[in-house]
Amino acid sequence: MKNQKNACPTSVARSRNNSVTALCLVAAATLAAIPATAIAQLARKPSYYQQQNQPQPEGPAAQLVPRPSVPSSLPVLRGQGDFDQMARVYDAGTPMQLAHVLFAIDRQARPARMYYIDTPRYQLHVRFLRDTRLVPSTAKREIDRNYLVPDRRFLFGTLSWQQNIGTFTYEFWEGDRLTAALLRQADEQVKASFFAPVKFKTNSTLHERVAKEAGIDSVSQEALIREQPFLPMNLGTATGRVRIVDDESGINALLPDDIAVLRQVPISLPPVAGVLTERPSTALSHVNLLAKGWGIPNAYVRDAATVLKAHAGQWVALKVAASGYQVRLLTPEEIAALPPRAVRTASTGATPGSARAIKPDLRETRLLPLASLRARNNAQCGTKAANLGAMLAAHIPGTSVPDGFCVPFAHYDRFMRANGLAERIARMQQQPGFSSDPKIRQKALAQLRDEIVQWPVDAATAAAWRAAWQSQLGGGGVFVRSSSNSEDLPGFSGAGLYTTVPNVKTGDALEVAVKKVWASVFNPEAWEARSAAGFGAESVLMGVFVQTAIDSTNAGVMITRDPFDAGHPHVTYISAKRGIGIRVVEGQRVAEQVMYSSWSKAIQVLSRSAEETSLQLDKEGGVKEVPVEAGRNVLTDELVVRLANVGAAVKRTFNAVDQDIEWATVGDRIVLLQARPYVERRR
Structure with missing residues (x-):
């Protein structure tokens, strides 16, 4: 039933209580399941309109399920037997089953009439309406009005049993433009015609606001997600x-x-x-x-x-x-x-030899300012720095990119050659146990990183860095960021492998910070990831991007498609926290997460940030933790829509390739800090 979108109930994972056997351990009490139409993380009902754009079954597959002994609908469900008779069940006969019944409320009837639909037979509201001659020849545009306007004839919903919270809920498609009056009417009709207590489930931020305005008790998809095992x-x-x-x-x-x-x-x-x-x-x-x-x-x-x-x-x-x-x-x-x-x-990641670092152009020794960088400069400065220049040049409305300059690969190459890095790596790799014991590798890599930070930089080179920092960036705080030739690639993101040094405020600290970023080529996680992906140690060079530090109000990351379901290209996923965004990608504290659909125009909340502190710039350098107001949403609906539009523009900038974008806000302004191809493989 993958294409029966508006028939689907909420896609909440359900717990299981499978037994453990000798050969097959199926996560007792923690295994969960969802239908193929959605991902459990979303706890959302798939879009009715998405179904309209998919190929429809023809011939026998399009026939309704014959159920001659079951009425097409019931006005009241008086007990569990009535519900079971009318319900379609996902994963029937397993501990994962989820039963749901479609319903339609005819507001034109006097009094308004409830139809609990034989869901296995009809599967879509529109099929029920047409087959029962309620709307025998109504055009699709008129059917769609029942989701979008207050003066609609019908309210279309779904009633489901939510096993994780032990209650029935009723809900509407996330794009339904509900009003408080419509919700009050639906709530009255459902509760008057259903045998058990039932709660309204919100599927969008609009639904949350309408429930509050109507005074209707509700359960959010965020709350359901928290209960998922x-x-x-x-x-x-x-x-x-x-x-x-x-x-x-x-x-x-x-x-x-x-x-x-x-x-x-x-x-x-x-x-x-x-x-x-x-x-x-x-x-x-x-x-x-x-x-x-x-x-x-x-x-x-x-x-x-x-x-x-x-x-x-x-x-x-x-x-x-x-x-x-x-x-x-x-x-x-x-x-x-x-x-x-x-x-x-x-088998972990790419096959060895298939991953290719960018071939560096070591002829460029100048410090290149952001305004001069374009995508073609990845051979001198790495993709991260080059992409920042491309975003600046795109002049995306309502955005800015903090100024900075690139320390090109040539500086890294010259420094490492002067200090005998190649020979040092060769000796390190020849150590007994280096290739087989990760602890020995980690100790050797840590020693090498420490040595690199201690090695002296040519005086003229260090002076050039300081001069650019003073003249171009005003000598203010800067973030010193990695931009290697082995990250932000179409087949290898390199996310989280290298070091960023935040809020560097002196010339001496700048020199040390650049060397720390260079040394991060030998972070153990970077070494292991590159080895698995097929990069040779000798092929990796590190560029550095020195960028003006911003004290952001909020910060986060977004993906220009649904990361849980590649079939939802119209969805933007956004993750956010207050303050500087370092913790957003660390993953140690759950960020605020929302999904925005340019199709349904709905904003769905997956989680809200409950943190009581955030990171801000320290006037002495580095960052500090400061208290923030707990319980306040990071993302407003207006900001979510703006971010999604910016994400779409960034995607267009990079030839319609989906992007993983790092962003921040300073006041009302959206600041772009990074864009890399969104990489996903499946084994």
Whole structure:
């Protein structure tokens, strides 16, 4: 029923209580499922209008389900038997089942009449209306009015059993332009004709406001999402050994063939075969972006460590699907047939040799100002810096890009050659255990980073940096950011791998900050991710972008399509927090998350930020944590729409390729801080 969009109930994940067997562990009490029409993270009813643009079934597939013993509709559901008779059930016969009944309220009848529809037979409101001759020849435009105008004849809704909160809810399509008067009428009709207590479920910020205005008790999709025991972040399958990680120290011991079960959401992660986390995060946390780039399964599972404790160290097959997750123990025969680790490691992300760093142009030694940069300058400065220049040149209305300049690859190359980096890397890689033991690698890489920061910079080069900082940027605070030739690529995002030094305020600190960014080429997570993706250590060079620091009011990231369902290109996903946006992508604290559809014009809230502090610039340099008003929404509807429009403009700037965009606000102005291709693989 993938194309029966307005028949679908809320897409909330449901808990399961499966038993554990020797060969197939199906996440007892934490497994959840949703229909194929949507993703559990969204807790939303798929769009009626999306269905209208999809191919419709013809011939036998288009026929209504024959149910001669069931009436086409009932005016009242007097008990569970009536509900069951009229309901369509998702995942019937399993602990995941979700039953729903479509209803239509004819406001033109006197008195208004309720129709609880035989949902398996009709599946769409419009089919019921036409088959029962209520509107035998009404044009689609007239049917659509019943979602969009106050003087409509019909109210079309869905009534469902919400297992996670143990109650019935009724709801309307997220794009329905409800009014308080319409909602009051619907609430009265539903409660007068249904046998059990029922709550209104809001599917958009408009619905939330209307419910408040009407004085109708409601449950939000945000509240339903909080009760979900499972959130699929990246779908896929993998084979690996279960490793339960209790704290940050265990992250560094992970191997590429591990299924990592994380008690906390880490800031970074080495390549692994799959990820299950005990804490929910956002679609744009570094861990989730890495998982998408590597094409590995990734999900939030409540109490994952407890559920999988008995299988720590065992070889399993993991599957993360929209309908839930499955962990199956491998048989001895399957374990014996596993390929060597080198081959398994190659399966994480791109095949070795397929990933290509940008070939650097080392002839350019000038410090290039932002205004001169275009996409073609990625060979001198990296894609991050080049894309900032392209966005500035696009003159997107209502936006700005903080000024800055690029320290080109040539400066990194000259510095490293002068200090014998190639020989140093060769000796490091020859150390016993370096290639096989991640702890030995991490220790060696940390030593190399420390040495790089201590190596002296040519006096003339350092003086040029200071001069550009003073003359172009006024000697104010700057963010010193990575812009390597191995990040922001179409097939490899490199999100979260390299270092940003915030709010640098002196010339001496600028010199150290540039060296710290250079040294971050050898961050352990960067080394492991590049190795898995096929980048040779000698092919990676680091450009640096020195950019004016802004003390943002809000900040966040957005994706110019639905990250949970590639079939929703009209959706923009936005994640936001107050203050400077460093924490938005760390993933350790859940950000405010919304989805905006340019199709339905609806704004759907996935989570609201409950933080009591934010990061702001410190006048002494760096950042500081300051208290903020708790409970206040970060994103207004007006800002969400503006951001979505800006995202669409950025996407057009980069040849209609979907973008992962870092943004901030300063007062009423939207500031663009980064744009990279949105990378997603599925194994």
